[in-house]
Every structure is written in C-alpha cells, then in structure tokens.
Amino acid sequence: MTNETNRAWTMASRPVGEPTPKNFALKESDIPEPKHGEVLIKTLYLSLDPYMRGRMRSGPSYATVLEPGDVMTGEVVARVQKSESPLYKAGDIIRSSIGWQEYAIVSAHTVKRIDPDLGPISTAVGILGMPGMTAYFGLLAVLKPRAGDTLVVSAASGAVGAVVGQIGKINGCKVIGVAGTDEKCSYVVNELGFDSAINYKTENVSQKLVQIAPNGVDCYFDNVGGPVSDAVFENLALKSRVAICGQISQYNAAEPPQGPRNMAALIRTRTTVEGFLVYDFELQHEVARGRIAEWIKQGRLKYMEDVVDGFENAPEAFIGLLNGKNFGKLLIKVAE
Amino acid sequence: MTNETNRAWTMASRPVGEPTPKNFALKESDIPEPKHGEVLIKTLYLSLDPYMRGRMRSGPSYATVLEPGDVMTGEVVARVQKSESPLYKAGDIIRSSIGWQEYAIVSAHTVKRIDPDLGPISTAVGILGMPGMTAYFGLLAVLKPRAGDTLVVSAASGAVGAVVGQIGKINGCKVIGVAGTDEKCSYVVNELGFDSAINYKTENVSQKLVQIAPNGVDCYFDNVGGPVSDAVFENLALKSRVAICGQISQYNAAEPPQGPRNMAALIRTRTTVEGFLVYDFELQHEVARGRIAEWIKQGRLKYMEDVVDGFENAPEAFIGLLNGKNFGKLLIKVAE
Numbered sequence: 123m124t125n126e127t128n129r130a131w132t133m134a135s136r137p138v139g140e141p142t143p144k145n146f147a148l149k150e151s152d153i154p155e156p157k158h159g160e161v162l163i164k165t166l167y168l169s170l171d172p173y174m175r176g177r178m179r180s181g182p183s184y185a186t187v188l189e190p191g192d193v194m195t196g197e198v199v200a201r202v203q204k205s206e207s208p209l210y211k212a213g214d215i216i217r218s219s220i221g222w223q224e225y226a227i228v229s230a231h232t233v234k235r236i237d238p239d240l241g242p243i244s245t246a247v248g249i250l251g252m253p254g255m256t257a258y259f260g261l262l263a264v265l266k267p268r269a270g271d272t273l274v275v276s277a278a279s280g281a282v283g284a285v286v287g288q289i290g291k292i293n294g295c296k297v298i299g300v301a302g303t304d305e306k307c308s309y310v311v312n313e314l315g316f317d318s319a320i321n322y323k324t325e326n327v328s329q330k331l332v333q334i335a336p337n338g339v340d341c342y343f344d345n346v347g348g349p350v351s352d353a354v355f356e357n358l359a360l361k362s363r364v365a366i367c368g369q370i371s372q373y374n375a376a377e378p379p380q381g382p383r384n385m386a387a388l389i390r391t392r393t394t395v396e397g398f399l400v401y402d403f404e405l406q407h408e409v410a411r412g413r414i415a416e417w418i419k420q421g422r423l424k425y426m427e428d429v430v431d432g433f434e435n436a437p438e439a440f441i442g443l444l445n446g447k448n449f450g451k452l453l454i455k456v457a458e
Numbered sequence: 459m460t461n462e463t464n465r466a467w468t469m470a471s472r473p474v475g476e477p478t479p480k481n482f483a484l485k486e487s488d489i490p491e492p493k494h495g496e497v498l499i500k501t502l503y504l505s506l507d508p509y510m511r512g513r514m515r516s517g518p519s520y521a522t523v524l525e526p527g528d529v530m531t532g533e534v535v536a537r538v539q540k541s542e543s544p545l546y547k548a549g550d551i552i553r554s555s556i557g558w559q560e561y562a563i564v565s566a567h568t569v570k571r572i573d574p575d576l577g578p579i580s581t582a583v584g585i586l587g588m589p590g591m592t593a594y595f596g597l598l599a600v601l602k603p604r605a606g607d608t609l610v611v612s613a614a615s616g617a618v619g620a621v622v623g624q625i626g627k628i629n630g631c632k633v634i635g636v637a638g639t640d641e642k643c644s645y646v647v648n649e650l651g652f653d654s655a656i657n658y659k660t661e662n663v664s665q666k667l668v669q670i671a672p673n674g675v676d677c678y679f680d681n682v683g684g685p686v687s688d689a690v691f692e693n694l695a696l697k698s699r700v701a702i703c704g705q706i707s708q709y710n711a712a713e714p715p716q717g718p719r720n721m722a723a724l725i726r727t728r729t730t731v732e733g734f735l736v737y738d739f740e741l742q743h744e745v746a747r748g749r750i751a752e753w754i755k756q757g758r759l760k761y762m763e764d765v766v767d768g769f770e771n772a773p774e775a776f777i778g779l780l781n782g783k784n785f786g787k788l789l790i791k792v793a794e
Contacts, residue, residue, distance in 0.1 A: 182726060183726060184725070184726045184727075344721070347719060347721050347722070348719065351721070366721050366722075366724045366725050367725070368725070369719070369721055369722040369725070372719055372722060378718045378719070378720075379718070379719045380716045380717060380718060380719065381716060381717070381718075381719045382714045382715070382716060382717075383683060383684065383705070383708055383714070383715045383716065383717045384714075385680070385683050385687070385702050385705055385731070385733070386683070386702075386705040386708060387733075388702045388731065388732065388733030389520070389702050389703070389704070389705070389733035389734070389735065390518060390519060390520045390733070391520075391733065392732070392733050392734055392735060392738060393732070393733050394730060394731070394732045394733075395721070395724065395730070395731040395732070396724070396728070396729070396730045396731070397721070397722075397723075397724030397725040397726070397727065397728050397729050397730075398725070398728055399725065399728060402728060
C-alpha cells in the first residue's frame with residue numbers, strides 16, 4: 123500500500139437480503155491537499171456496526187440512506203496528517219465519520235479529539251464511543267432500572283450488550299444475557315459478571331426465563347428483535363420497560379418479517395416500549411464517557427475487541443457481524 | 459318476569475375463536491335475603507364491554523379468568539331493593555361489578571353510589587364510568603398530547619374512542635378517527651367534531667394518513683390492534699406516543715395472530731408504546747368524572763348509547779360488539 127492513493131469501500135449495489143461481497147466495491151482516488159480550515163486525516167481503525175445495514179436499505183430512515191456508488195457510512199479513529207486549521211496539528215488523534223476509507227479531507231470543526239488518557243484510542247469508537255454511549259443511555263435514561271430489577275439484554279456479548287449488562291450490575295440489577303454461542307454465554311457470566319445467560323440457539327428462551335426470572339423481566343434492552351424478543355415479551359413484569367436499540371435479526375430480511383402480534387401483553391403488564399437513538403442524548407455524552415472511563419479504570423467494566431487486520435477485509439467482516447460471527451467490538455485495523 | 463327468581467348469564471364453555479350463543483347459559487336461582495352489612499340490588503343496566511372477551515380466555519391475564527359455569531363478568535347500574543346497611547337505603551342508585559345478572563346480594567362497602575346530578579344513571583357505566591375514565595387517562599396521562607399534536611384513535615365511535623377524540627379536541631389536537639362504517643366515520647366528524655375519519659374497511663389507512671397527517675401521527679390511542687395499527691405505525695412522528703388500550707381485532711383469535719415485526723420503526727421515530735389499565739389511575743377517577751360531567755354540561759362532550767332491551771339479549775349483543783355491530787356505548791336495559 124502506498125500512501126499516495128486513497129481507497130474507499132462503496133456500496134456497489136443495494137443488497138436484497140443478506141449482503142454479499144458483490145454489494146461492495148473498492149474505489150481508488152487521489153488524495154487532495156487540505157484547504158484553509160481543513161485537515162487531512164488518515165484512518166487507523168474503522169468501526170463496523172450493525173446500524174450500517176440500515177443505511178444500505180431504501181425507505182424511511184433516521185439518517186440519509188446510501189445510494190449505489192456512495193462510500194459506506196462509518197466512524198473511524200484517525201490521525202491528522204496535515205492541518206490547515208489552528209484546531210489540530212499533524213499527529214493528533216481524532217475520530218470522524220468519514221465512512222469506510224483510508225484518507226479524507228474534512229473541516230476541522232467536524233472532527234472530535236480523542237483523549238488518550240481515557241483509554242486506548244480504539245475505544246473511542248467502542249466502549250468510549252457510540253456503542254458505549256448507546257448502552258449507557260439506553261439503560262440508564264430509557265430503561266431507568268432500579269436496584270433489584272431483573273434486566274435482560276440480547277446480543278449480550280456485543281459491543282453494546284456487554285456494556286449494558288455490566289452497568290446493570292453496577293446499578294444493582296440481576297442481569298441475564300442472551301447470546302448465540304456457549305462461548306459468548308460463558309464469557310458474559312464468567313468474565314463480565316452477568317448472573318446468567320441463555321443460548322437462544324440451543325435453549326428455549328421463554329421457558330428458561332420462567333425458571334431464572336420467576337418474578338418477570340423488569341427491563342429488556344433489545345438489540346435483536348425477532349423470536350428472542352417474543353420470548354422476553356412472554357415474561358414481562360408489571361410496569362416493565364423495553365428499550366428498542368436494534369433489531370439485528372431483522373436487518374437482512376428482504377421482505378417484512380412476520381411475528382406474533384403481542385401488543386396485548388403490554389396492557390396486562392402495563393409495559394412501556396421505547397425506541398431510542400444514542401444521538402438523542404448527545405448533550406450528556408461527555409459525562410457518560412467520563413463515568414465509563416472511570417469504571418474501566420476501577421476494573422468494574424471490561425471490554426473485548428475483535429480486531430480484523432486490513433482495510434480490504436471490511437466487507438467480509440461486516441457480513442460476519444450481521445450473522446453474529448464477531449466476538450466483541452468489531453474493528454478493522456487500517457494502519458498503525 | 460317475576461321478581462322472585464334471579465337470572466344470570468354464565469360462561470357455559472370457553473369459546474374457541476368467535477363466541478357463539480352456545481358459550482353462554484342462563485342460570486336461575488332464588489334470591490336470598492341480605493344479611494347485616496349487605497344490600498340486595500336489582501340491575502337496571504348491564505354494561506357490555508370488549509374486555510369481557512379476555513375474561514373468557516385462559517392463560518395469563520390482569521384479572522381473574524372465568525371458568526365454565528361462572529357468571530359472566532360485568533358492571534351494572536342497579537337499584538338497592540333492600541338494605542341491611544346504614545350506608546344505603548332502598549331506592550338508592552348504585553353501580554356494582556356483579557356480572558351479568560338481575561339481582562345480587564353484595565356487601566354495602568363494595569358498591570359505588572351514583573350521583574344523579576352528573577348525568578343520566580346509565581352514563582355511570584359509560585362516559586362517566588370505566589370507558590370514560592379509560593379515555594381520559596389513556597389520553598391525558600399516557601399519551602400526554604400537546605396542543606397541535608395529531609391524534610389518531612381507532613374504534614373511534616366506540617364508548618372509549620369517541621371520548622378520546624373529543625377530549626383531544628378540547629386539548630387542541632388535530633383528531634383523526636378510524637372506524638369500520640361510513641356512518642361511524644360521518645358521526646365522529648359531523649357530530650363529535652373530529653377533523654377527519656378513515657373507514658378502514660374501504661380505505662387504505664396508511665396512504666390516507668400520508669395525505670391527512672403529512673407531519674406524522676404524534677399520538678395514537680389504540681383500541682383495536684392488527685392491520686389498523688400497522689398502518690399507523692408506518693406514519694408515526696418523531697417522539698410519538700402510542701397508548702395500547704385494547705386490541706379488539708385480536709380478541710377472537712383462536713391462534714396467536716401474526717403481523718409484521720415493526721419494532722424497528724420505533725427506533726427511527728423514538729416512539730414510546732405503553733400499555734395501561736384504567737384501574738392504574740383509580741385515585742384520580744373522581745377528578746376525571748367531575749371534569750367529564752362538566753364538559754358534557756357545556757356541550758363540549760357528546761355521547762351516544764346503544765341500548766338493547768332485555769336481559770335475555772346480552773350474549774347476542776356482546777357477540778355483535780366484538781364484530782363492531784354496536785354504534786355507541788353498548789348497554790343492556792334489564793329493568794326500568
């Protein structure tokens with residue numbers, strides 16, 4: 123790889139169902155010089171996250187959807203290579219939403235400085251970044267758990283779920299994780315301190331919840347939707363809360379998936395179901411980031427990264443993410 | 459009819475799917491004398507309401523479910539015939555949850571006096587009773603509309619929906635009703651002052667909402683569930699609220715009905731969906747009753763009753779209610 127050419131992954135075509143490598147295309151371009159007020163940045167880590175599948179879909183969305191030929195959406199940890207702004211100097215480490223590419227020219231006002239004292243720079247797009255903020259606010263601001271509450275989190279070993287469960291423990295909850303392999307289940311219980319875990323591929327989630335959450339589920343942090351959610355909805359406690367964070371089980375569906383109509387359950391238990399986005403809490407992100415960093419330093423919050431080496435591997439890693447193949451926060455290491 | 463025998467409608471057998479007359483049986487019994495602290499009451503009006511279908515179902519419920527042979531659940535407006543309590547005297551008009559029967563002996567502490575100054579006594583189980591309270595609290599305490607909000611209410615001409623829409627107008631909302639006949643649609647617009655109405659049997663609800671609620675639906679008061687709700691979910695506004703009051707379209711289903719999984723829509727719009735029961739707000743019922751009575755006197759709230767004469771007609775009327783055949787609050791007139 124020479125540093126004289128920029129490479130970017132674009133959406134070559136809109137996937138129908140599960141994305142395939144053919145839906146992505148590598149595009150090369152020259153790297154221009156930054157103008158006044160701009161910086162040239164070089165990607166070190168690219169964050170891969172489930173929400174990106176939504177950007178590839180047409181139809182209503184909370185964000186601009188991709189058109190064929192557009193660079194894939196994404197946030198990176200990057201180094202300032204050249205600066206034409208007094209805000210940054212060459213060598214500064216920042217994060218920026220430049221998408222899946224190796225270099226970009228951006229206005230200095232749009233990038234965010236990374237504080238290396240808080241943790242390794244890769245965590246700025248992980249536990250100290252969007253996934254960590256999502257966990258913190260979805261749990262503490264949407265679900266508002268009380269000590270003693272039973273909290274269920276789906277995709278429990280993922281970048282968001284692992285943080286949700288651990289903050290749930292800090293908050294005095296009984297925490298049950300749902301994940302798709304015995305290895306992930308063992309990890310959240312033995313490494314992260316969850317009270318129990320359910321492997322949704324080998325166990326009956328609803329029946330197991332009857333046993334291990336006999337008083338019902340007070341809080342459900344939902345990353346997946348689908349049959350796992352159906353099972354949790356059968357076990358809600360009175361005045362329970364459900365936070366809809368993601369629905370990864372549905373993202374690859376070509377046709378709208380069908381499931382049981384279970385709204386009547388919400389009447390019986392007077393449950394509140396709420397969709398949220400991490401950006402709704404942006405004013406409070408810095409406070410949350412500081413708290414999470416502190417909990418990590420105290421050893422109360424752990425995290426795991428699944429780092430794939432090489433920019434060229436981004437599409438394959440992303441396709442795996444949608445199938446639960448990653449174990450921990452998925453990152454592409456693009457450069458040293 | 460002699461007054462020497464009590465008649466009660468019991469659930470003869472648990473319905474599978476739509477109830478039929480065979481699921482009900484008329485049981486006769488003697489009328490005992492009230493003992494100390496008790497009153498003998500005689501039913502004047504029996505209220506028929508969709509929730510009763512839930513009592514006929516087995517499985518988890520917020521209330522005790524009926525077993526075959528039990529008297530059908532229900533609230534009545536009744537007259538005290540004999541009193542062995544200082545709380546009531548013969549001739550007093552009260553309401554009581556004695557179920558579908560003509561007479562009952564009840565503890566005087568369990569009955570509620572009806573204030574005839576508030577309105578005709580039949581309204582004590584209608585707009586001034588459970589349905590009116592349901593509308594008031596589901597709208598004002600759960601949905602919390604702001605002036606200017608677009609409010610959609612399903613089963614718009616029903617005992618609850620008609621009150622929801624009119625209080626929505628008092629609250630400064632743009633109100634859209636969804637109902638199943640042109641007559642009902644015309645009634646809610648021309649008589650009750652709704653801004654518009656959609657006949658879900660002849661119109662495409664989602665497409666019509668795009669036209670008449672171009673900024674989306676801020677508040678959805680859901681009495682029906684099913685495809686009507688699917689259409690509203692496609693048109694939710696940012697930070698919208700959905701109150702799940704009833705799901706009458708689902709109550710007769712023998713198997714759990716299937717529908718599109720639409721939780722992802724809640725993320726995009728940051729919507730809150732909440733199930734509630736009127737009894738959760740019992741401490742505030744008297745305040746609400748006074749306000750509703752005042753609005754009726756001011757001509758700002760109208761109501762319509764669908765009164766079926768004769769206790770023997772209760773099962774047929776109830777079966778019709780579940781199919782939307784009533785027009786207004788359904789009551790059985792049992793005695794003068």
